[in-house]
Amino acid sequence: MKRAISPLIQICITGLLSLALLLPGARALADDHTDQDEPIGYRSTWPPLPERGPRVLPQIVHDETITAATQGEEKWIDVDLSEQRVVAYENGRPIRSFTVSTGIPGYHTRVGVFRIWTATRIQDMDGDNPAAADYYFLPDVEWVQYFDGEIAFHGAYWHDNFGTPMSRGCVNMRNKDAQWLFEWSNPWYDMDGPAWQMPTSENPGTLVVVRP
Numbered sequence: 001m002k003r004a005i006s007p008l009i010q011i012c013i014t015g016l017l018s019l020a021l022l023l024p025g026a027r028a029l030a031d032d033h034t035d036q037d038e039p040i041g042y043r044s045t046w047p048p049l050p051e052r053g054p055r056v057l058p059q060i061v062h063d064e065t066i067t068a069a070t071q072g073e074e075k076w077i078d079v080d081l082s083e084q085r086v087v088a089y090e091n092g093r094p095i096r097s098f099t100v101s102t103g104i105p106g107y108h109t110r111v112g113v114f115r116i117w118t119a120t121r122i123q124d125m126d127g128d129n130p131a132a133a134d135y136y137f138l139p140d141v142e143w144v145q146y147f148d149g150e151i152a153f154h155g156a157y158w159h160d161n162f163g164t165p166m167s168r169g170c171v172n173m174r175n176k177d178a179q180w181l182f183e184w185s186n187p188w189y190d191m192d193g194p195a196w197q198m199p200t201s202e203n204p205g206t207l208v209v210v211r212p
Helices: 063-070 175-184
Strands: 075-080 085-090 093-099 112-115 118-126 137-148 151-155 171-173 207-211
Touching (some): 063 075, 063 207, 137 175, 137 207, 151 175
Parallel strands (some): 075 207, 151 171
Antiparallel strands (some): 075 085, 085 093, 112 207, 118 137, 137 151
């Protein structure tokens, strides 16, 4: 099947701090590793990314914030930027840990409390401008879960330098680790369903805490 390619789209980061579940709504963007205030290019092996609603905005994250945010959460994901590590928590216990690669200087993965707001099994990712020196095209990126606008957890087959920042904001993972996280977290993904799947009140997105 021929790949569908979406047009260039623009994101505007606005809103107030909230820990509400994400609901379908406003216009969404999708691309790996790009500054959030700049236009981004997007390609997908699937139809274009769905529309999304308000998301949890960044805040200063410390122990009290994490305790408050995760209280009552069956599952949540801790992203430790200083350690370049993701830890999956279930019922208050760490159950799995991964070494990852987050954003490089100038494209830092933002600190804050978020929720996974959409997921897709596989997509292509590319840079904004094909004429730019730093343009990239990455076909068939697997196990993709967006949690902060266009910033996502996903597998990365193009490097093996995990433990060191390598991305333009996304959380790069080994494919086997990205697959485990994808299958463990919410929204639960129906392989027989649509390409892009989003949370519902019965199937809320897993909480994500990104800390310095």
